[in-house]
Structure formats: C-alpha cells, structure tokens
Amino acid sequence: MTVDLRTAVRDAIAAEMREDATVIFFGEDVAAPGGVFKATVGLAEEFGDQRVFDTPISELALSGAAFGSAVTGLRPVVEIMFGDFMALAMDSLINQAAKFWYVSNEQGSVPLVVRCAVGAGGRFGAMHSQIPGTWLHGVPGLKVVAPAFPADAHVLLRAAIRDPNPVVFLEHKRLYPVKGELGDCGDLPIGQARIVRAGGDLTIVSVMKGVHDALAAAETLAGSGIEAEVIDLRGLRPLDSATVAGSVSRTGRLLAVEEGPLVGGWAAGLVGIVAERTLGELDDLWVLATDPTPVPYSPTLEDAYLPGADAIVDSVLGRLSASVTE
Amino acid sequence: MTVDLRTAVRDAIAAEMREDATVIFFGEDVAAPGGVFKATVGLAEEFGDQRVFDTPISELALSGAAFGSAVTGLRPVVEIMFGDFMALAMDSLINQAAKFWYVSNEQGSVPLVVRCAVGAGGRFGAMHSQIPGTWLHGVPGLKVVAPAFPADAHVLLRAAIRDPNPVVFLEHKRLYPVKGELGDCGDLPIGQARIVRAGGDLTIVSVMKGVHDALAAAETLAGSGIEAEVIDLRGLRPLDSATVAGSVSRTGRLLAVEEGPLVGGWAAGLVGIVAERTLGELDDLWVLATDPTPVPYSPTLEDAYLPGADAIVDSVLGRLSASVTE
Amino acid sequence: MSAAELLDLHRRMVALRAFEDAVQRQFLRGEIHGTVHLYTGQEAVSVGVCCSLQPGDRVAATYRGHGAALAMGTDPRGLAAELMGRTSGVCGGRAGSMNVVDLAHGLIGCFGIVGGSIAAATGAAISLGRLGGVAVAFFGDGATNQAYFHECLNLARVRDLPVLFVCENNLYGEFTPMAAVTAGADIRARAAAYGITAERVDGNDVEAVREAAGAAIARARAGSGPEFLECLTYRHLGHSKTDPATYRPPGELEAWLERDPLMLSARRLVELGAELDAIKTAEQSVRDEIDAAVEAALADPYPAPEPGREYAP
Amino acid sequence: MSAAELLDLHRRMVALRAFEDAVQRQFLRGEIHGTVHLYTGQEAVSVGVCCSLQPGDRVAATYRGHGAALAMGTDPRGLAAELMGRTSGVCGGRAGSMNVVDLAHGLIGCFGIVGGSIAAATGAAISLGRLGGVAVAFFGDGATNQAYFHECLNLARVRDLPVLFVCENNLYGEFTPMAAVTAGADIRARAAAYGITAERVDGNDVEAVREAAGAAIARARAGSGPEFLECLTYRHLGHSKTDPATYRPPGELEAWLERDPLMLSARRLVELGAELDAIKTAEQSVRDEIDAAVEAALADPYPAPEPGREYAP
Numbered sequence A, B: 001m002t003v004d005l006r007t008a009v010r011d012a013i014a015a016e017m018r019e020d021a022t023v024i025f026f027g028e029d030v031a032a033p034g035g036v037f038k039a040t041v042g043l044a045e046e047f048g049d050q051r052v053f054d055t056p057i058s059e060l061a062l063s064g065a066a067f068g069s070a071v072t073g074l075r076p077v078v079e080i081m082f083g084d085f086m087a088l089a090m091d092s093l094i095n096q097a098a099k100f101w102y103v104s105n106e107q108g109s110v111p112l113v114v115r116c117a118v119g120a121g122g123r124f125g126a127m128h129s130q131i132p133g134t135w136l137h138g139v140p141g142l143k144v145v146a147p148a149f150p151a152d153a154h155v156l157l158r159a160a161i162r163d164p165n166p167v168v169f170l171e172h173k174r175l176y177p178v179k180g181e182l183g184d185c186g187d188l189p190i191g192q193a194r195i196v197r198a199g200g201d202l203t204i205v206s207v208m209k210g211v212h213d214a215l216a217a218a219e220t221l222a223g224s225g226i227e228a229e230v231i232d233l234r235g236l237r238p239l240d241s242a243t244v245a246g247s248v249s250r251t252g253r254l255l256a257v258e259e260g261p262l263v264g265g266w267a268a269g270l271v272g273i274v275a276e277r278t279l280g281e282l283d284d285l286w287v288l289a290t291d292p293t294p295v296p297y298s299p300t301l302e303d304a305y306l307p308g309a310d311a312i313v314d315s316v317l318g319r320l321s322a323s324v325t326e
Numbered sequence C, D: 001m002s003a004a005e006l007l008d009l010h011r012r013m014v015a016l017r018a019f020e021d022a023v024q025r026q027f028l029r030g031e032i033h034g035t036v037h038l039y040t041g042q043e044a045v046s047v048g049v050c051c052s053l054q055p056g057d058r059v060a061a062t063y064r065g066h067g068a069a070l071a072m073g074t075d076p077r078g079l080a081a082e083l084m085g086r087t088s089g090v091c092g093g094r095a096g097s098m099n100v101v102d103l104a105h106g107l108i109g110c111f112g113i114v115g116g117s118i119a120a121a122t123g124a125a126i127s128l129g130r131l132g133g134v135a136v137a138f139f140g141d142g143a144t145n146q147a148y149f150h151e152c153l154n155l156a157r158v159r160d161l162p163v164l165f166v167c168e169n170n171l172y173g174e175f176t177p178m179a180a181v182t183a184g185a186d187i188r189a190r191a192a193a194y195g196i197t198a199e200r201v202d203g204n205d206v207e208a209v210r211e212a213a214g215a216a217i218a219r220a221r222a223g224s225g226p227e228f229l230e231c232l233t234y235r236h237l238g239h240s241k242t243d244p245a246t247y248r249p250p251g252e253l254e255a256w257l258e259r260d261p262l263m264l265s266a267r268r269l270v271e272l273g274a275e276l277d278a279i280k281t282a283e284q285s286v287r288d289e290i291d292a293a294v295e296a297a298l299a300d301p302y303p304a305p306e307p308g309r310e311y312a313p
C-alpha cells in the first residue's frame, strides 16, 4: 500500500488503538479537527471522546497527564502540535517520565508517546520551525524517534506506542506529503539505523528530511563518480552509532547532515562517538549543519539556512577535493 | 583576595549592581533568605526590594519576566534555584530571549542572565542534581557559562551581566565552598577556554567540577610519567573548540570528561568538532561520561555514577595501555 | 466621545481591516508565505486599547498581531514587506507574520508561542514600574489555559506591576470552542482570584473598549498594579490561512457580522451626526492608502543570505 | 467519629510523627544524606485524607512526602532504608527522600519538582476515570503559583476527572511567606474560578480533614469530577534540614504548637471517653514500632553499583 507519511502516522495510531484498548490519544485540536496537519483525521470518530480528545492549550499539563496516565495503566499518545512548543512540556517528560523506571527501582514503566511536527522549510518562522530533538537527546530514559519514510513512521510509531519507555516521536512537516510503500510492516525495534543507499566512497548520515536530501545528493555525486552510502538514523536516542561506525569502517569518510546548528547538535555528537570507535580507519569526517541562528522566515533566507541536497553535494565535493589537494 | 565560589558569585552581582542601576536580581528565596545556597546573602539589604526580590515558585514567569524587562531597558539576573527546574523556564529562554536579536532584525538585545545551581554529588537525588547545560547548548542566541574557579565565576558572571545576549550561568553545587584568589579581575570574554595545566601527553578537557577532577587526575598521572594538559572550557556555548584543537595538535590525544551521559552531551559534540579539525594529528580521542541513568540518590550509587579523579586516571591508563598494546 | 474622535478610531479600524484584506489577496497570490492569522473582526480591541497609550508604553501581542502592530503605529508598508519576507520588512523579513517586533513603536513583539505575550508584557512592566509607563499584553481566550497566564498574572499582582492584560475572547482557540477547553466559563474569575480587577467589555464596540481600557490604563499608570480586561469579540475568518472554519455552528458568523465593529462605529458616527458619504469617503481614502502601501512593498527586494555571518549584538 | 476510629487515626498520626523524629536523629547521625523535608505538624492532612481511600485509588505527593507514604501504607522500614540509601529501600536507595515511589501502596510518586504531584494525579485520574477510583494530589501553598497547578486544574475540570486536589497550606514556601508571593490571598478562589468545588478545612483537625476529604472523595468517586480541599496547617520545623526557620515571626510557632494535630486528637479522644493512659500506651507502642523499624533499616546494605548495566524496561 502506498501512503503519505501523514496517513502512515494516522494509521499507526488507529491500528494500535484497535489492538489495545489502553491506548488513548489527546492534544490540541487533534480530535474533532483531526490535527492542524490533518495527521489524525477520523480517530475521534472511530474511538470516541473517551479515547481521543481535544485539550486546552496546556502543553505542560499534557505531558504531565501523559505521565500520570502511563504509570496507572494507560498508553497515552500525546500531540504537541509544533516541536517548538516542547520546551513548555519538557519538565514532566524529563523529570517525571524519563526518570520513573530507574528512580522507582523498576516498579513501573512509563509507556507514553509524545508526537510533534518539527522542522523548517514551511515559512513558519522561528517559533514554528525548530527540531527539539537536541533539547532532549541527552535525557536518559527517553527515546527519540525521527523517521524519514512513511513505512518507518508507521512501524516505529507503532513500536513507540508499544514501548514501555517514554518516546518522543518527531514528524518532519516537509515529509507529511511524502509517499511510500508501507510494506508488510513487521516489527522494528526503536534505535536501529538503516543503510538506505550503499556506496563505498563516503558515508552520509542524517534523519528525517535530511535523509531525502542525502539521497538526492548521492545521486548527483554518483554522476561525478562518487558513491555515497546513505544512512537513515531513524532516531536520536538510542543513537545507533554502531551502524554508522560499521559503514565508516568501509568508506573511511563520514558526513553528518543536521537541520540545526553544529554546537549542541546530534551530528557533532555522533561524529565524536564514531571517531572514538573508528579513528584508525578514518580519512575524513565532518558535519554539515545550519548557521547558528533562529530559523528565518523569508524564503531566500530560509532556503539558504537549510542544508539541502545541493549544499550536501557542494560540501562533499569541496571536502574531497581539499583532501586530494592536501 | 581569597574567597569561595559562593562569595565570588555574590560579589559579582553586587559589583555590577553598584555600577549599573539597571541591574536587578530576582528569584525564589533569594532576597530576604539570601538563596538556598546562601549565594546572594546581603544583596536585598544593600539594594532594596525594587532591585532584589523574592518571587513566587513560577520558573516560567521568571524567565519570561527576565525577557520582558531585558528588552525594555533593564539587565535582569534571575536565579532558577536548581538547574533541574530549568525545563520549566526554557520556553521563554529559547523562544523569546534567544531569538529576539536575530528575529527582530537586530532592533534590540536581551541582556539577561539566568543563574542556577547544578550538578550531582550532594545526595539530592534525580530531580535536584542535573546539569541542564545540554538541554540548552544547542540553542543559537544563548550563551552558557560554566566556571570551575572563584575568579572565573566572578569575572564571567560580571561579563554575563554586561553581555547583551541572554546567558545561562551554571554554578556547580560542589564548587560553592571551593576557595581561590580573585586576582585583579580584569575583563574576560565569555567563550574562552583556559589551559589550567600544561602537559604534552594528552589533553583532558572538562568544565566545572570536572576540571578539578581532571587536575587531580593529572597529578596522579604525572606520578606514572604521563603529563596531561588540562583545559577548562569555562562554558558550553560559545564552545571554544579552537583552544582544544590547538592543544590536541600538540598532545595528539583528547579526553573529554562530562558529568552527564555520552549521547547528547557536550563532550561527544566537542570531540566530534575537534576531530573534524585535527583528524590527521590525532592518536586517540574519547569521552568519559556517566552511565545513561538519572542521578541516583544512594551514596554508593552516586559516587560510582560520577566520573571523578580516579575514574579519569583509570580511563587514561586503560586507554593508553590499550593503544600501546595494539 | 465626539464624532471627530470616533471618526479617528473608525479610520484606524478601517486601516486594520483593509490591511488584512490586502494580506489575504497577497497570500492568495503567493506573495505571503507559510501562514497568516488575520485579525478581521477584532479591530475594535487593539484600536480601542492602544489609543490610550503614551510614548514609552509597551505592547506585546500574538501571532494574530497585525492589528496590534498597526494600532501602535507600525508602518503598513514595512509590515506588509515583513509578511512578504522583504528586506524592507519591519524585521527585515526575518520574523514573518507571527513574530513581528517594532520597538520604535513600542511593540516589543508578536509572539508565536501562545501565552508568550503575557510574559513579555509582565517583564516590560518591571521596567516600566521604574521608568513610568504601562505595558499591555494582548492574548486570546485559549491563552488563559497556558502556564504563562497563571504565573504572570500572579507575579504581576504580587509585584504590583503596571500592566494591562487584554484577553481577546473570540470564542475559539484554533478550531476548538473556548467553552470546551476553558473551565469555569468566566475568565474574569481567574484574574479576580489573583486579586486583579477584572472587567468584561463588548470587544466590537470601540467606544466601550476605549473607555474601559483607558480607565484601566489610567489606573495602572497611577499605580494600581495590574488590570484585566476581557474583550468579547469574534474573528470573521478562519484561525489561519488553511482553516475554512467549518466547526462554527450555522448562523454564528452571520450574527457576529451583524455586530461588525466597523459597522457599529459607522452607525454610531451617523448617530453623532456624521454624513454617511463623508464616512465612506474617509474609509475609501484609508483603504487606498493601505492598498498602496501593501502594493508598494511588492517592489522591495528579498534579503540576500549571508552564510556564515555572526549574528550577535 | 467513634473513639475507636479516632484512636486509629491518632495512632497513624503518631506513626508519622515518630518517623520524622527518627529521621531527624538519623540525619544528625549522618545516616540520611543530602536533605530531608519533614512533615512534622502536618500529620492530620495526609492521615485524614488517605483514610478514605480504597484499593486502586492513587496518590501523588511531594518531596515532603514521608507522611503521605506512611499514610498510604508504605512500610516504615522500607521508607527509612530508602532515606538511608539502602538496597532494602522502597526504591532500592535510588530515589531518596524526595522522590519516593511505592506503587504497591498506590503511591505513584513523591515529586521533587514543585507542582509535579498535581500533574501525576491528574494523569492518574484519566486512567481512573475509566477503571474506577480516585486520584489525590498533595501539594503546598507555594505550588499553587506553579504552571502545573493552573493547567492541570483546568484540564481536570474540562475532562471531569476524578481527582482530589489537596493543598497543604502551611503558610510558607521554603523561607518565603505564602502571602508575599500568592496573590489574591484565598487559594480556594483559584480553584473556584475553574468551576471546581473548593473548601477550606482546619488541617490540624484530623476529624475535620477526614470529613471534608471523605465527602470530596465520595463525590469524585460518584462522578462529580475534580474537587479541591485547602488544609490550613503548619510545619513545626524548618523547610528542610538546613533551615533554622528564623524568618518566622516570634510566637507563631508557639501558637501553632498549641494546635498540634496530635495534641488536638488526643484531647478529643479524652472527650470521647478514652483514658489518657491508654492513649499514651498506644502512642508509645507506635513509637516503639517505628523506632525499631528505622533502627532495623540501619542494618541493611548499601546497593552495589553496576556500572554499564542497562536500565530500561
């Protein structure tokens, strides 16, 4: 079945709700209106107000209510409309949900999911375009999932709902309309990267929209005789540095592409962890990130801000020729 | 003058308040009581209720009020009592303060400081021991300062108050009683690391308590004939990777020591950025971090959780002998 | 209020309306990007409030902020250019519709985060408590369920800050009716629980808004501390550009259109003796000015990216 | 209430008091680390509330949570061992005083973050609305200025959740008087503004607490939605172990000691015909039990670190 990512998300929630009566879903404008990105249309009709409901604009109460219901028998799925609003919800996620299993001495788990729409490129401006993954990727006890394809979005969201840990599930706005095959939708553990294109000359790793950009760049680079291996991390925590290290052992070169700034980003951290493991095998490694500014609104500025396929190609060609020149 | 870090902090606020009538200071239990860590004793008496005041337990309002007053002519210094509570205050810091200069097209700056006590080792448990630096080090427009010594705490807090950008100022609880010379307290720009011990065999970099541990470890290692260069980053954003890279060019080996987990931490990111710059000169690089758990309460668990001087020594010896064996 | 005074307010409201009409056209032409949240129908609130402000006072508004900006005196061309992402935009095109800042006109920001305006104005009032002046926060009914509302109103009262909290109750937060998510039905009771004087006013009646807000601002200026004003109003259009507003019960919009603030003020002007023709002429000249300003913005260039530039003061 | 019933509550309160006395001794001996927040003086609140709960009900409390834990049936030895950081602690020593969890006894957590208990109970009430049962949140006067309070009370009312919000108003948040930071003076008005029935009760009178809380819990159980109860009380000691509480006006503590909840219930027991000697004997046996439990915990081992172990369900 070919569906867009938006539908893959909706169907994942619906499928889990059908299978497990303890799954509930709530958020702002998600029930009757079906979400501002129309990613949850029809859920309220199918599952009724007790299981799918609209809430006040109270992000902190939402994450808190998710925590409280998750430790008492439910599997809440919460939508924080834009990832930018995650800062308002973070306290309960960090201090309650993420700590509970460990601090309670493993008395109980916290099976909750917080979904949010993230990322730039939609001309939404600085407060509706961020990716909050890096605010959260260092929090022990949390998982952070970030799919690039409808099939992964579907399977990983189902896995997230079944996961006994709190999971933050990032949905890139520019990927909602992207279509793909759902496939047979087997199980997929959270935290496994995937090699989405094989290549021997360098490894390009990214998540979400960046994976599509990397794939497009890889095609262009192939035209110049450079074969890039492209890895979709599919999430930020757990961070599958092993798959990346394995690839780098073969290619000798690593480029991590992040939609966000260098310092404090996942890309620099991944590069550091991979370097620690593969130093002797490395010919080069670097990060392509955004400038360290808020996301600009104006189309010319936003386009230049984003590390798209062209920027990746330029970066690879520049870096390779530099190393040849050296 | 020899003072402890607690006093260095207090005197820095007092000195700036004396020099600049637009500096105000507020927080929970900071005025009459002088702060739960007694770091602001006497300020209320000296400067009066209009400039130093106690607030409700409203972290979000505190950061928001700091933003609003900073864009209208004041230089607020706010105390968020424990860094763990920063999650509650983050939205205004991230979405208002950090973005204002850029998004407003440089119409106005946001000269605010948020101080907080951070770090483990005090048997305060999982919700009173975190270092929120890594929730924030990826936010463009913010600065994050993290001093290790009284003199730096003093000078950098004064610089933070004078800085036109929003600055998060981390004070490690276990350093409050640490004494040191204030020196002549010249100006010091935020974002400059300092080599606190010279050595040619490897570079150890850390912040706050970790710098003291690294120095102690370096002494022990010197006994085994290993001379470690120790770098105090003094902050997380801007991240002075240049000083670290310069040192690594000489020593060939880099160890970053973080009080916090590997994935999502500043240490892995720094290692990645330094590796990008110095790859050809590197013999080894790695991170010593905590286990990825919340901070445990029990003394045996908390002590084992923390990467102290002994752990650094073990790590260095283990890594060096491994590379010798290879 | 004299006819002349009311005509002045009427003209300002027409400017806001004309601006949003123009924005809608430019959005459909693809000149404005992302999304916009139009103020159409709520003009009496920001016009009725801001007309009592003085130089040095400060305003914080929301993503639905074109009205507040214009009411504070932001240049319509600069505002339109901002929405179009042009260099001549009041924020150089960096902010866009949701995050406009215009310090020169006392607008410390429009905030894309619901509730953010409340914090900004509360903080500004700390400054103004020392310097003199009043801060105003505009926010919606939905924002009264946000953390910022609670913490800031309490802080403002505890510190007796000179701030007027203006809740524009337009009965909906996005697609969700206010009543479905706002417990207790009466938002004034929340403000009153903090010991803040709370009034409700017909937010479509610019005279009533001016009177109530003017009195509250005067009290705050005189040292009363925070004030709260709920303005009952209605947005004529959907929440944002993608919203057809099908969630409204039939007849609701029509009933509110009968109470269109511009119609009410025009009617009142006639009562006060103004000629209908003169009103229409005035309206048309305002509309022409706004249209010209918006069209002019179209000629301005897009900013050139400066990769690698440092952006810090 | 019969003498036997009251004696039962009295014994429970004595257990709480004896526990905190023992904690204080062990803290001074260095067996309890970091800090502790003692419940001494507030015993009537958690005992008076929790005695009306049933299996399946859930409680969320604060860093000042030993009272709530014991009132829910947490084993005193396991609680003491937790404070001492021993393997036998109710959380294996991982949590410590501020973050105790005891799911087996319906305690979904003590929360070190002010206001966190409100969220936890609100969320639990979403579950209990389906499964049956009532959630209780204990929190202080200071917490009523936190974001959680506002957002969760509104949400609970909007969703009609079965939750009792118990505000333990002990007049201070840390070292700051409630009146200095809590606008509007009457916390009940805040709850009432969300349409939640709000009562105030003498929090040192265990009978009064039981009556008011019992009725509120029964209403919530029957489907009334959220309920709010303010218990006026006082902590006899400082905020935490390092606080000598010098900020209290002279005579305040003394006046409250006159209204010590244990003294009040003892007096009332005598009125109901109990023998003073029998009361004293009962008290002593409770104290002995608690002391023995706390002493016993001292024998338990510290946990052995397991570096590198994965901690995930």
Ligand SMILES: Cc1ncc(C[n+]2csc(CCOP(=O)(O)OP(=O)(O)O)c2C)c(N)n1
Pocket (backbone or CB within 6 Å): A028, A057, A059, A081, A085, A088, C064, C112, C113, C114, C115, C139, C140, C141, C142, C143, C144, C168, C170, C172, C173, C174, C239
């Ligand atoms: C913190 C936060 N949550 C959610 C949103 C998404 N959002 C934008 S406007 C809006 C509705 C706000 O309603 P109201 O406060 O009544 O203002 P109105 O739009 O009606 O003027 C929502 C939920 C947001 N921008 N910020």
Ligand SMILES: Cc1ncc(C[n+]2csc(CCOP(=O)(O)OP(=O)(O)O)c2C)c(N)n1
Pocket (backbone or CB within 6 Å): B028, B057, B059, B081, B085, B088, D064, D112, D113, D114, D115, D139, D140, D141, D142, D143, D144, D168, D170, D172, D173, D174, D239
């Ligand atoms: C979010 C947050 N802010 C601040 C603190 C520090 N703190 C711990 S207890 C306390 C006072 C709380 O007062 P109240 O709610 O009245 O409870 P009480 O301690 O009096 O029982 C404060 C400020 C905290 N733990 N969490």
Ligand SMILES: [Mg+2]
Pocket (backbone or CB within 6 Å): C140, C141, C142, C168, C169, C170, C171, C172, C173, C174
């Ligand atoms: Mg509204």
Ligand SMILES: [Mg+2]
Pocket (backbone or CB within 6 Å): D140, D141, D142, D168, D169, D170, D171, D172, D173, D174
């Ligand atoms: Mg209190």
